[in-house]
Amino acid sequence: MKNERVYKMAFSSVYPLLVRxxxxxxxTKLExxxxxxxxxxxxxxxxxAQIEKNVDYETFFSEAPQLNPNAAKISGVICGYRVEAIEDPLMQKIRWxxxxxxELAKGRKMEKILRS
Structure with a gap:
């Protein structure tokens, strides 16, 4: 039930927090x-457009054109959870x-963040 609240959060309300x-x-915002x-x-x-439509996280990810195939290479701990061990697919995308x-905020190089 706790996850359901996260899924219904408006991406447009979370986005400025990510940028900040x-x-x-x-x-930068561009990064x-x-x-x-x-x-x-x-x-x-x-x-x-997604920000302006005020979609929730669930819609934001379900309407995403294509999840990057290298996303599965994202690993580590965020909010006390190992992202590679999260079983719920939507929650894993949110944690990714x-x-x-x-990683961006910690100063990691963009090439490493983008797993290139």
Whole structure:
């Protein structure tokens, strides 16, 4: 039931928090957009459209053009959970996004964040 609340959170309300987290550490909104687009397959206009439509997390990920095939390479701990061990597919995608922004905020190089 707790996950259901997260799934119904508006992505447009979480997005500014992700940007703020990165900007506090000297990164940019463009870099946040880059990691979001890398993960989800949205382009810049598609991402902006999702924000403007005020979709929830569940819709945001279900309408994503194509999840990056390298997303499965995302590993580590975020919010006390190992992202590679999360069994719920939607929650794993949400935590992947958190992990990418966290790595960005910690100063990791973009090439490593994008698993290239």
């Amino acid at each position: 987290k990165a900007e506090r550490k000297g990164r 946040v957009d880059t990691v979001i687009c890398w993960l989800t397959g949205y382009d810049a206009s598609g991402l902006q 996004l958190d992990k990418l922004v966290d």
